[in-house]
Structure formats: structure tokens, C-alpha cells
Amino acid sequence: MTKTFTPTSLKDLSTLSTLEQENNPDQKLYEAIKPKLDELYREPSEETIAKILKYAKKR
Amino acid sequence: MGLIKHTPMRLQQTSDQDLVKLYISGDEAVIEELLRRHKSKIFTSIYLLVKDQYLAEDIFQDAFIKVINTLRSGRYNEEGKFLPWVMRIAHNLVIDYFRKEKRTPTITSSDGTDVLNLIQIHEESAEERILREQTHTDLRKMIHHLPDEQKEVLIMRHYADLSFKEIAELTDVSINTALGRMRYALSNLRKMMNIKEVSISRS
Numbered sequence: 001m002t003k004t005f006t007p008t009s010l011k012d013l014s015t016l017s018t019l020e021q022e023n024n025p026d027q028k029l030y031e032a033i034k035p036k037l038d039e040l041y042r043e044p045s046e047e048t049i050a051k052i053l054k055y056a057k058k059r
Numbered sequence: 060m061g062l063i064k065h066t067p068m069r070l071q072q073t074s075d076q077d078l079v080k081l082y083i084s085g086d087e088a089v090i091e092e093l094l095r096r097h098k099s100k101i102f103t104s105i106y107l108l109v110k111d112q113y114l115a116e117d118i119f120q121d122a123f124i125k126v127i128n129t130l131r132s133g134r135y136n137e138e139g140k141f142l143p144w145v146m147r148i149a150h151n152l153v154i155d156y157f158r159k160e161k162r163t164p165t166i167t168s169s170d171g172t173d174v175l176n177l178i179q180i181h182e183e184s185a186e187e188r189i190l191r192e193q194t195h196t197d198l199r200k201m202i203h204h205l206p207d208e209q210k211e212v213l214i215m216r217h218y219a220d221l222s223f224k225e226i227a228e229l230t231d232v233s234i235n236t237a238l239g240r241m242r243y244a245l246s247n248l249r250k251m252m253n254i255k256e257v258s259i260s261r262s
Contacts, residue, residue: 039195043099044102044115048119055123
């Protein structure tokens with residue numbers, strides 16, 4: 001069965017009305033999962049940053 | 060993080076494109092602001108693709124060295140946006156790595172402890188910490204169990220903050236294909252969460 005997919009930006013929730021959100025299961029799903037995905041953000045080490053900065057300033 | 064947290068206000072309010080122009084014209088300090096702005100998005104994207112802290116550090120560093128070399132050589136195309144451009148470089152480096160290693164960026168288990176050690180924990184009980192760490196490990200594994208094309212779109216969209224148009228260009232597919240892959244990625248994640256009984260709401 002083919003299901004129509006509305007090409008709405010999955011991050012553009014703020015522009016959607018409540019009714020539109022209810023009718024956009026992909027958006028709702030993304031909003032539900034987003035907090036968990038956000039918890040996986042991480043940073044490069046300071047050592048790596050220092051190497052890049054040193055290289056960037058060496059002309 | 061401490062190395063680059065004090066970029067001047069004037070730079071914080073400057074667009075990526077203008078920062079790039081400033082760097083090309085000799086203002087070397089602006090690279091700190093570009094790093095501050097994008098390091099988390101780029102590094103997380105690389106890490107989730109290669110699933111190894113040290114390898115991700117190397118690729119992140121190599122990507123920025125390529126960025127710096129390209130800017131210095133005057134080969135930067137000003138029509139493109141900075142972040143998608145850096146992500147394209149990083150993505151190509153990841154592909155190169157897996158080609159060289161003659162393996163695909165999939166699955167296996169094991170890691171999971173290193174990232175957890177980097178996260179500062181405040182006023183959290185041992186039980187809560189263990190639960191949170193387990194959730195992170197489970198979620199990373201779920202992302203890695205997604206088909207490569209779905210994993211790629213999810214990472215580029217969520218972590219690298221690229222538009223579907225940019226993802227489509229980077230991965231040589233149509234925008235609708237990229238959108239469809241994202242939908243399937245989310246759907247598959249939800250199925251895996253249900254199976255694993257991982258809560259998708261904040262506790």
C-alpha cells in the first residue's frame with residue numbers, strides 16, 4: 001500500500017498548526033524521538049580543537 | 060569546549076559566509092567561531108557514522124584541515140553554505156575510511172562506555188545514571204542497526220542540521236527519496252524502541 005508523504009520539513013514544527021501536527025504523523029514521530037536523539041550530541045576533544053586552531057593560525 | 064568559548068560578540072553575530080570571508084582575508088581568529096558554532100553537529104554526525112571516538116576525532120580534524128586548506132587556496136565556492144560544505148567533506152572522509160578498511164559502517168556492538176564518561180552528571184542517583192546510560196547505548200545501537208541510507212539521512216538531518224535539499228545533493232538522491240528515508244528511519248527507530256521498551260519521552 002502506498003502512503004502519501006507530505007514533504008514538510010521535519011524540524012519546522014513551529015510553523016504547523018495543532019491540526020496540521022495531528023495530521024502529520026511523521027512530524028509527531030520526529031518530535032517524540034527528538035529529545036532522545038538530542039541526548040547523543042557530543043563534542044570533539046579539546047586536544048583535537050587545539051590542533052585545528054594551531055593549524056588554522058599557521059600561515 | 061573551553062578553548063573556544065570566548066569568541067568576541069562581533070563574531071558571534073557574523074554569518075558563516077562573512078566569517079569565511081574574514082578568514083580568507085587573514086583574520087585567523089574567526090575559525091574559532093566557526094568551530095564553536097558547528098563542532099558539535101559535525102562531530103556527532105561523524106561519530107554516529109563511524110562509531111569510534113578516536114576515529115571520529117581524526118576525521119573531524121582531517122575535515123577541518125581540508126576546510127582550512129581550501130579556504131587558504133581560494134578554492135572555496137562562496138555560493139555554497141558553510142555547514143553543508145564541511146559535512147560533505149566529512150562525509151567523503153568517512154566513505155574513504157570505510158573503503159580503505161573494506162568494510163561497511165554497520166552494526167557490531169561493544170562500545171558505549173566512552174561517551175558516557177564524557178557526560179557530566181549532576182544530582183543524579185546511581186540508578187538514574189545507569190538507566191540513562193543504558194538508554195543512550197540502546198539508542199546508539201538502534202541508530203546503527205538502521206539501513207545505511209536511512210541512518211545517513213537521520214544523522215545529516217538531525218545532528219548536522221542539513222536541509223533535505225542539501226542531504227539530497229550530498230547523497231545523490233532526490234529530495235523525496237531523502238524524505239522517505241527519514242520517514243522510514245524514524246519509523247524503524249520507533250519499532251526498535253517499542254521492542255526494546257525504550258521510552259521516547261523524557262523521564
